[in-house]
Amino acid sequence: TPKRQSTMFKRWLLALLPRVGLIVLGLCCCLSLFYLLACKPTSPGSQQSLLWSGGATSKEGYMALLQEREDSHRHYINSLTKQIAQLKEALQERTQQLQESLDKAKTRGILPQGLESLHKTPTQTDLKNFLHSQLNQAEVISGVQLPSEYAVIPFDTFTLRRVYQLEMGLTRHPEERPVRRDRRDELISAVETALHVLNGPQQHTDNTRRKSTYSPSDFIEGLTRTERDRGTVYELMFKGAGPRDFTQLVLFRPFGPVMKVKSESVDTRGTLINIIVPLSKRPDMFRQFINNFREVCIQQDGRVHLTVVYFGRDQIDQVKAMLDQTTRETRFRSFTLIQLNENFSRGRGLDVGARAWRRSQNVLLFFCDVDIHFTADFLTSCRLNAEPGERGLLPFKHLCHIFKRYPDD
The missing domain is CATH 3.90.550.10 (Spore Coat Polysaccharide Biosynthesis Protein SpsA; Chain A)
Incomplete structure (x- = not known):
């Protein structure tokens, strides 16, 4: 009957609606995904991968990108060169002004004490003179007069493996364990410098009884101490040619390059x-x-x-x-x-x-x-x-x- 057919049609329509909804939802998701992929910006990595892919177009794009980078670096270099030139020009102008001021003050006789050397250009000789003055002031070649025993700077004894500190006193073990990395590198550097000096041609001509070649195993012990306003002194002892012959080398580091102070042979046979x-x-x-x-x-x-x-x-x-x-x-x-x-x-x-x-x-x-x-x-x-x-x-x-x-x- 028509009423029954109408009821069946409604049931079929109700059963079809969920399926249609699912299909529409799936289509919307697909459209959204395609939209995101189409509108996503191209990253430099993907662009570079495309440029590296085979074909004439990728090679031309890579060359264009390389040329662009080169132009950018060249522009940056030119900018830095201009800044350096401007700084040099400003420095030269300020130096000239300072020189004129010093000349005027020197002419009038009002140049402050200690500024006489500003108008001179520092040379290698000035540096050597300064280092030698530090050596002469330090207690290396000759002793200095101290106000009391509390002003004495103690020495530390060291070997290739250990450092013994006097400042620890009797309450603690004097051996520094572990030795700090910077201190160990400093002492090893001093020993290496001493080996270069002992194995050098000049040392060979000075001492005919020297060993053929000194090695780290010939190092016996060393003394070191640092004067805060002078530098560090090292007294290093090495084995000599005989079982009772030794070589003593004194080095001084005036907060700069290590300097050789003296090298002498020590004979302990008659002691x-x-x-x-x-x-x-x-x-x-x-x-x-x-x-x-x-x-x-x-x-x-x-x-x-x-x-x-x-x-x-x-x-x-x-x-x-x-x-x-x-x-x-x-x-x-x-x-x-x-x-x-x-x-x-x-x-x-x-x-x-x-x-x-x-x-x-x-x-x-x-x-x-x-x-x-x-x-x-x-x-x-x-x-x-x-x-x-x-x-x-x-x-x-x-x-x-x-x-x-x-x-x-």
């Missing part, structure tokens, strides 16, 4: 060390000391003398027996035993031991305690850092990293 030990009882500790003395001083070095100042009578027979046994086994007879019937006094013992030296040979005195253990390198350091006629204690920087007490003390 005898007199080790003075004050002692009272403690035979076990003296036995450990004499064993270390036999191993280092007698077997490895051989240029030492031992002076023992003994206080009292108790257990002195044991000390004599140890010295006699050492003499029989090693045939080393450079001993002196002094007995004092007094209470123990370290200062008194050191004074008596130093005055007991009666030989004509000049000797290097080393005041030592019985509980100290030292090495052959320390004896070498003592000889390298002492000169005849000097009096005083060896600086703490040489002792702090070489000495060590016995573990059972």
